Amino acid sequence: MRRLAITLCVLAAWIVVNASVAQACVGLDCDDPVVTTGQGALTAAYLEQGPGGSGVASNSPPPNHPYTYRLSHPCVVDDRENGGCRASDFRECPAPPDRVVEDLVPEQRRLALPGPDVDGDGNPDGGTVTTDGFPTDGAPVGTPVGPWIVGARGCIDITALNPPPSPAEVFRYFQTLPLPELVTQHQPPGDGLTGLPVIFYTDSPTTQTFTVDIRGFQVVIQATAEQFTWHTGDPTGQIVTTDPGQPYPDQTIEHDYRTGTYTAHLTVTWGATFTVNGSTAADVPGTTTTDGPPVTFDVRQARTVLTNPYD
Structure with missing residues (x-):
């Protein structure tokens, strides 16, 4: 012991x-x-x-x-x-x-x-x-x-x-890496409709590998998107998931809106593992975040319009 x-x-x-x-x-x-x-x-x-x-x-x-x-x-x-x-x-x-x-x-x-x-x-x-x-x-x-x-x-x-670089030292490097800013996709494209949920997902890469030199040691950092925070742009707040979503018909992330104009964006929390000179992988002791570009769309209310079919 x-x-x-x-x-x-x-x-x-x-x-x-x-x-x-x-x-x-x-x-x-x-x-x-x-x-x-x-x-x-x-x-x-x-x-x-x-x-x-x-x-x-x-x-x-x-x-x-x-x-x-x-x-x-x-x-x-x-x-x-x-x-x-x-x-x-x-x-x-x-x-x-x-x-x-x-x-x-x-x-x-x-x-x-x-x-x-x-x-x-x-x-x-x-x-x-x-x-x-x-x-x-x-x-x-x-x-x-x-x-x-x-x-x-x-x-x-x-x-x-x-x-060899300590986990804390690798974390300091991890925080400075140019991690990707994931783009928010939404469906239907263009304007949404009240009563029809807006589907969110991202098709940007959710993993990234970086090779850095730390005091002569080759450190390979494998970054992975661990959490997705979807800022909906309305007062209801945020949707937090552990997956990047899927487009229709396999959608996993939906949000209902009232009529209006909204701006949404995605914050991604990244974790990582690292190796030093080909060693066994170890966890980076901490996470960092990136904010993707905003996307603005209108949500409209569909109205019934009577027409004369003989005109």
């Missing part, structure tokens, strides 16, 4: 995608990739920390940087220390376009550094040391030593680690 809880928490923060293509690993059992989440944590060679726990992580440390870092989702830390996650472990960090900013708990661990140059020949020959004197026990340069030191939780920019 403990491992299951960790797995669920990690999946809430990062989407699992094809790591070999992206040269990055997201999961619980990664072996020496560029970016890992071993035991639910990203690893980084450098973390430039700011106020309030914020920071920017990368794999480009200064020479002889004294620490290595791991960045864990708060749920993972809570599960590790307390045996379960809490609602407060989940928080969304604001992120500019093309940046990945996650709510993470940073931890740092000392690295063995070159010791002093005892004989003055320009080469360190005093074994290895750490930045604060913690014993290395002779560990080679670059070896992590000692326990992990927990830092302050905060919003950390991990874009330089190039993790």
